[in-house]
Structures are given as C-alpha cells and as structure tokens.
Amino acid sequence: MSEFFNYVTVFDHKTTVLEIGIPMLFIAIIIILIFTFRNKLSLGSKADKIVRFILFILLLTFYVSNYILLWTQSSIKISNLPLQLCPISALLCILLLINKNKRIFNFVIFTGVLGGIGSVLSPDVSCSFIYYRYYQFMGMHMLIAIVPIYYAIVYKYLPNNKEAIETFVAVHILAVFMGIFNTIFNTDYMYISFTKNIGPRGTILASFGEGYMYIITFEVFVAALFIIWFYAVRFIFRKNIL
Numbered sequence: 001m002s003e004f005f006n007y008v009t010v011f012d013h014k015t016t017v018l019e020i021g022i023p024m025l026f027i028a029i030i031i032i033l034i035f036t037f038r039n040k041l042s043l044g045s046k047a048d049k050i051v052r053f054i055l056f057i058l059l060l061t062f063y064v065s066n067y068i069l070l071w072t073q074s075s076i077k078i079s080n081l082p083l084q085l086c087p088i089s090a091l092l093c094i095l096l097l098i099n100k101n102k103r104i105f106n107f108v109i110f111t112g113v114l115g116g117i118g119s120v121l122s123p124d125v126s127c128s129f130i131y132y133r134y135y136q137f138m139g140m141h142m143l144i145a146i147v148p149i150y151y152a153i154v155y156k157y158l159p160n161n162k163e164a165i166e167t168f169v170a171v172h173i174l175a176v177f178m179g180i181f182n183t184i185f186n187t188d189y190m191y192i193s194f195t196k197n198i199g200p201r202g203t204i205l206a207s208f209g210e211g212y213m214y215i216i217t218f219e220v221f222v223a224a225l226f227i228i229w230f231y232a233v234r235f236i237f238r239k240n241i242l
Contacts, residue, residue, distance in 0.1 A: 005132045007073045013126045023120050023138040030146055034153050041154045048154060055147055056097040062140040063090050069132070083178065083189040085171075086115045090140055093147040100155065106163040107170065109148040109233065114225055116145030124200035152237050164230045171222075192218070 034041065034051075041048045063082075070080055082091070089112040096104045119141040127133045151157045159167065179192040188198040191205055197214040199205020208217040 004130070005069055007069045007133060009127075013128045015123050015126075015128070019129055019134065019138075020121060020123070023142055024117075027117070027120070027142050027145060030142075031149055031153075034146075034150055038153050043155060051150070052097050055143060055150070056094060059090060059094055059097070059140065059143045059147070062136050062143065063087070063094065065132075066136050066140070078185050079187050081189075083181075083187075085111055085174075085190050086119055086141060086144060088174075089115055089144045093144050096147060096151065100151070102157060103163075105148060105151050105157045106159045106167050108144065109152065109157075109159060110164075110167050110226060110229060111171065112144035112148045114229055116141040116143070120145075122203045124203060152233070156237070158233065158237050159230070164226070168223075168226055 037047070041051060066087075067082060074080065082088070089108050092104050092108050093112055095101065096108060120138060123137060125133060125137045129135070175190055175192045178190040179194050181187065182189055182193050182198065183195060191199045192215075194215065195211065197206065197208060197210050199208060199214075204221075205218070208214045208221070
C-alpha cells in the first residue's frame with residue numbers, strides 16, 4: 001500500500017493513450033450530465049449545494065493530499081511549493097465553490113479549463129495508474145476544468161470583454177513575478193523563464209525554442225489560447241447573454 005502512495009520514485013513511465021483518454025471521457029460525461037440536469041441544479045437548490053459540496057471535497061482532497069504526500073516524502077523545498085498555475089487555479093476553484101465569486105470565475109474559466117484540459121492531454125507526471133499520484137494529478141486537473149464550466153452552465157456566469165482583458169493582465173502580472181522567481185531560484189513555476197526553455201519535455205512547450213524566442217513563442221501561444229477560448233465560451237454559452 002505504501003508503494004501506491006509513492007511520490008519520490010523516478011517512474012520513467014510514458015502515459016498511455018488509455019490513461020489520457022479515460023479522464024477526458026469522464027470530463028465529457030460530467031459536463032453532459034451538468035448540462036442535462038442544469039434546471040434541477042438551479043441557484044441555491046439542494047441539488048446545487050450537494051454537487052458543489054462533492055466537488056469541493058474531491059478537489060480539496062486532491063489538493064491537500066498532494067502536498068502532504070510530497071512534503072512528507074521529500075520535505076518542503078523552494079522547488080515544490082504550490083506556485084504552478086494549475087495548483088493556483090485549484091485553490092481558486094475551491095474558494096469559488098464556497099463563495100461563488102464572479103471575479104474568481106473570470107480567472108479560472110481561462111486558467112482552470114485551459115490548464116486542466118491541457119495537463120490531462122499532455123501530463124507532466126511519469127507515473128501510471130498503479131500509483132495514487134496518477135489519480136491525484138488527473139483528478140485535480142479534471143476538476144479545475146469542470147468547476148468553472150459548472151458555473152457557466154448552472155449559474156450562467158460569463159466573462160465580458162473587460163473581465164477577459166483583466167484576467168489576461170492578471171495572468172501576465174503573475175507570470176512576470178514567476179519568471180523573476182524562477183530566474184533567481186532556478187525553479188520552473190508556470191514554466192516561465194527569461195533565459196531558457198523550462199517547458200516540460202514531451203509537451204508542446206518543449207518546442208518553443210530557447211531564450212527570448214521561448215518567451216515570444218510562449219506569449220503568442222497564450223494570447224491565441226485566450227482569444228480562441230474567450231470567443232468559444234461566448235459562443236458555447238451565448239444563451240447566458242441573451
């Protein structure tokens with residue numbers, strides 16, 4: 001059983017199509033169920049409170065257990081703090097499930113959905129389904145994508161142009177801070193570096209070049225994702241603004 005919760009082994013495992021496909025299938029099924037029962041999940045209903053409570057417990061469990069296991073097995077280090085964008089989004093999603101704050105939603109509808117689905121499709125963990133780390137990683141990233149979509153469907157939240165720009169600026173302010181932090185401490189938070197490519201090997205970031213080319217390509221990539229996803233959200237949830 002202790003091996004199941006192992007966090008320190010160098011697993012050297014290439015995630016299989018099945019290990020990626022099953023979480024994506026779960027995301028699709030859950031979103032379809034939310035949409036199908038959206039009327040029963042009306043604001044403040046008992047069903048809404050139950051679903052938000054379940055999402056809260058699951059996400060909190062994945063988030064907290066990850067750092068308990070990581071820190072107890074390898075100690076707290078400057079390199080394993082919860083400063084990546086997805087853990088930040090997870091914490092914000094936990095808060096969103098509590099207070100239903102629209103400003104938090106505006107942030108995670110971009111960072112949570114894009115980061116969560118992107119991480120499921122291109123995971124930067126090397127362990128297989130025989131380890132808890134696989135379920136924690138996939139579970140947390142599935143949920144940070146599902147929670148904002150839940151609020152878009154049930155609560156009819158939707159970012160307007162001004163809110164989307166504010167989120168884009170906020171992400172960049174955070175990225176600049178992380179870039180400075182990474183340069184000083186040689187870490188890889190948010191995979192932003194002003195001197196080299198620190199994108200995980202095997203992901204699309206690894207092909208973004210080196211030095212300033214990495215920053216430029218990264219910036220174009222993020223801007224394109226934001227714009228495409230913003231208009232996709234506006235189209236998918238267009239009934240929210242009618």
